[in-house]
Amino acid sequence: MRGLTGAGPSARGSVQAVSTALVVLTALALFAAACATGGTGARDEGPAHADSVVGATVSPTPSPSDSYQRVNAVTLVKDDPKVSPAVKRDLKPCAADEYPVDVSYGSLTGSTVEDIVVNVLTCGDAVGVGAYVYRSEGGRYQNVFRAEESPVYAEIDRGDLTVTKQVYEKGDPVSSPSGENVITYTWTAGRFVEESAHHTDYGNAAGGVTSPVPEPTQAPDG
Structure with a gap:
């Protein structure tokens, strides 16, 4: 102007x-x-990988009426009689009060309260030493799945539980496994049963080999 x-x-x-x-x-x-x-400004809560370090804050905090109920995963694991003494003994802070625990919340078992998937890792190279699923029953969380054959990692995939296990050949460094086995479990009749499994060979240019779908079996330590 x-x-x-x-x-x-x-x-x-x-x-x-x-x-x-x-x-x-x-x-x-x-x-x-x-x-x-x-x-x-509120966001829907998703898998809490960013909540791997127990004690980190989550915003916003869900109300008590929500199906999501945040827990102290370290206490949950240490108080769980199904978790091996070795995992409990090695579950220590990596730095200050930061524990190597990865926590996810989601619907796996049809409970009115979201289920909790807890992966316990090593501090140095983040290798999974234990994977657990907890279900709310009678106001308390119960262990309904356990896998402690390291290295192992569990995730929620479209309502199913997927467990990945790295495969090492003789001489493989921790950072370079030869392949992996991925097993998918479905909650059926009050327990997890194996639905499918496939093996991927990292050295196979074809992208891995898919095994036949096995007959449903009960998940380990479900």
């Missing part, structure tokens, strides 16, 4: 009217943009 400097009174009145109109339009545009964003 500097190009209108020096204009007569009528011009200045026009300039003022235009400037006022622009201010009003700008304010309305900002108000509309703020309304369009909507929401309160």
Whole structure:
């Protein structure tokens, strides 16, 4: 608007009217943009891999009526009689109060409260030494799945439990396994049963070999 400097009174009145109109339009545009964003900033809770270090804060905190109930995974594992003494003994902070525990919440067993998948890892190379699933029963979490054949890692995949076990040949370094076995379990009749399994050879250009689907069997230590 500097190009209108020096204009007569009528011009200045026009300039003022235009400037006022622009201010009003700008304010309305900002108000509309703020309304369009909507929401309160809350995010749906997903798998809590970012919650691997027990004690980290999660925002926002779900209300007691939600199916998600956050727990202290370290205490859960250490108080669990089904967890081996070796895993409990080695479950120590890697630094300060940061434990090598990876925790995920999700629906696996059809419970009204989301199930909890806990992976216990090593501090140095994050190798899985134990994988567990906890189900809420009568207000308490019960261990309904355990796998402690290291290296092992459990995840929630579209409502099923998938367990990955790295395969090492003689001479393989920890960072370079020769392949992996992936087993999928489904919650059936009050327990996890094996639904499918396949092996992937990392050195196979074809991308691995899929084994026949085995007959459903009960998961280990379910």
